[in-house]
Amino acid sequence: MYYAYDIETGAIRWSYDFNPEVGQATFHGDPLLTEDLVITGSEALEPVRMWAFERATGRVAWSREGEWALTRSDVVGAGKLAVGRNDRGDLVALDAGTGEPVWHVAHQGERYPPDVAESPAVLGSRIVFSAPDGAIYEVDTGSGNVLWRVDIGCDASTSVAFDGDDIYVGCRDGGLFRLRAADGEVVSTLALGRGLEGRLALLEDRLIVPGGRNWIGAVDRALSHVLWERTDLGRLSVVQPLVWRDAVLTGTGDGDVLALDVADGQTLWLSSLEGSIRGLGYSRDVLLIGTIEGKIYAVRVPE
């Protein structure tokens, strides 16, 4: 099911049941929110299908299936385009308003359904993504032309973080890479000694890095050293930590929501809920917490 809630009251404004179309549907990638639409792809692969809903009503504005349907990873916006990955792991761009295909970039590896961690990142006229061929690609969003492709020689397992000058990506072997956005040259690397997994958060002076089930840390943007790390938080079940109000929010399989100080990693507060904490988000001053078991909490954090 897909739900749209009133953020203040929790009233369900609309919902959509995917099950008749694709069986049990789960969602890990973030949808693209345009002025009018919510654009999302499910994780189901047989069939691969995606939808664009009207934000106000939940009516299906358009849907696609097959090789031009986006699945699993985030759907990101680039001008009037909705961009994501198809079930082969290729980068695909659609007209966000109509769902019509615009361009696609095939990677040089084997067919491989993307993970949410391999979501593309867009800034201005450039979009960056990691591919199962061990390479990072930068693509011109207008034409779909590959500007450069650089083989980093490892299996990327985090999202790419991209701020226009630098690109960061982490790998399953624990390597963290910084590439120059202009030409893809690898500027620096840092070996963290553990498999990295999830979404990187790029801040002004540091990078927040999720490192599997029992590690989260921060490194400097030059990738010269670890600024802080935590290994004592229990079994972490959040792979997309949320940076919110100078805190890094994460959660455990035992239901603990933790806020860590961005500056030094110290625990600012902890709160216990039922279930395994999975998804974290916010709308205005309301924090949204989702669990693997399917419960969603909307809370405010006391000042």
Place this chain on the structure above:
Amino acid sequence: MNGSRPANATSLLLLAGLGILPTGAVAQVELDRLWSHDTGG
């Protein structure tokens, strides 16, 4: 805190306020719950 009695929540908050919260001791906060919904997983 090793060897001392477990601190209660009030004293932990006081220690946290003073910036001397001991390692491993964390201020548990009660979140202001607006609503929740069980989607069934």
